[in-house]
Amino acid sequence: MSPRLTRRGLLALTMAALAPALGVAQDLLDPRLAEATGESALAYVVTGDLEVDEASDLGLVGLTSALWARTTVEPGTPVAVALDEDDLSLLSFLYWPVTDSQPLPSPQAYARLNRFLRTGGMILFDTRDGDLAGTGAPGASQALQRLAAPLDIPPLAPVPPDHVLTRAFYLLDDFPGRWQGATVWVEAPQASAEQGVFGPSNDGVSPVVIGGNSWAEAWAEDEFGRPLYVIGSGYDGMRQRELALRFGINLVMYALSGNYKSDQVHVPELLERLGREQGESPMIQVPGLLP
Numbered sequence: 001m002s003p004r005l006t007r008r009g010l011l012a013l014t015m016a017a018l019a020p021a022l023g024v025a026q027d028l029l030d031p032r033l034a035e036a037t038g039e040s041a042l043a044y045v046v047t048g049d050l051e052v053d054e055a056s057d058l059g060l061v062g063l064t065s066a067l068w069a070r071t072t073v074e075p076g077t078p079v080a081v082a083l084d085e086d087d088l089s090l091l092s093f094l095y096w097p098v099t100d101s102q103p104l105p106s107p108q109a110y111a112r113l114n115r116f117l118r119t120g121g122m123i124l125f126d127t128r129d130g131d132l133a134g135t136g137a138p139g140a141s142q143a144l145q146r147l148a149a150p151l152d153i154p155p156l157a158p159v160p161p162d163h164v165l166t167r168a169f170y171l172l173d174d175f176p177g178r179w180q181g182a183t184v185w186v187e188a189p190q191a192s193a194e195q196g197v198f199g200p201s202n203d204g205v206s207p208v209v210i211g212g213n214s215w216a217e218a219w220a221e222d223e224f225g226r227p228l229y230v231i232g233s234g235y236d237g238m239r240q241r242e243l244a245l246r247f248g249i250n251l252v253m254y255a256l257s258g259n260y261k262s263d264q265v266h267v268p269e270l271l272e273r274l275g276r277e278q279g280e281s282p283m284i285q286v287p288g289l290l291p
Helices: 008-022 029-039 050-070 105-117 142-148 189-194 196-202 215-219 234-257 259-277
Strands: 041-046 079-081 093-097 122-126 157-160 185-187 210-211
Touching: 041 050, 050 079, 050 093, 050 215, 050 234, 093 215, 093 234, 105 122, 122 215, 122 234, 215 234
Parallel strands: 041 079, 041 093, 093 122, 122 210
Antiparallel strands: 157 185, 185 210
């Protein structure tokens, strides 16, 4: 199997292949998102702030380049997601920069986001302020509280020293971005053990990661691979950017590690939903995808 055809890439191809037989309208399967899925592309939330959105795009381009150069994961071109318009079902990783002026997504968008989280997707919330370490809680950002309140987020805790995120590809004990020192939050161990609303489909992978280190700006590079944002000075700045890239690589490897089993649950759910939208019988069997 091609390394670029992984996990949800198989889901995208399955959906594309079965859509005509099910009488599903082609516009229900966004070609842009289906292609992104087939290439394991990273995605980011469009905030409406042009500078922030540009940083997100260039940051994921830089992280994608690092993944190509250092790992067997070869993502496609990063994709921008409009939460009120786009279906997240075929995506695996979503970078969400938090801004004070961001409008609240619609109830339908939150329903899609919660489905995304329940079925193996991951959101990286980045408040970009570098201040969370001193607040004692990830909810200290009012904008983050406002945007995340309708989501089914499990109890959170700071990343423990033995967490998979610290060793998914590189060994790390800190997760800097353009800023450093802010606490990074993941699903609390006891919440993972209890599973709750997320159940086994996340394979022990935290559905959300929250921090404030402005990672996209640390990952961002120009067409020649040169950093676009100032990070520290001299060797220390270069080292901080390298550690930020390593965190990004660990994060993507960690996110993808929980997707394979969830995809086996995901395909029938999508087919059932598409069947309902087309007036078809929801009882669609997909041989080999479920035990």
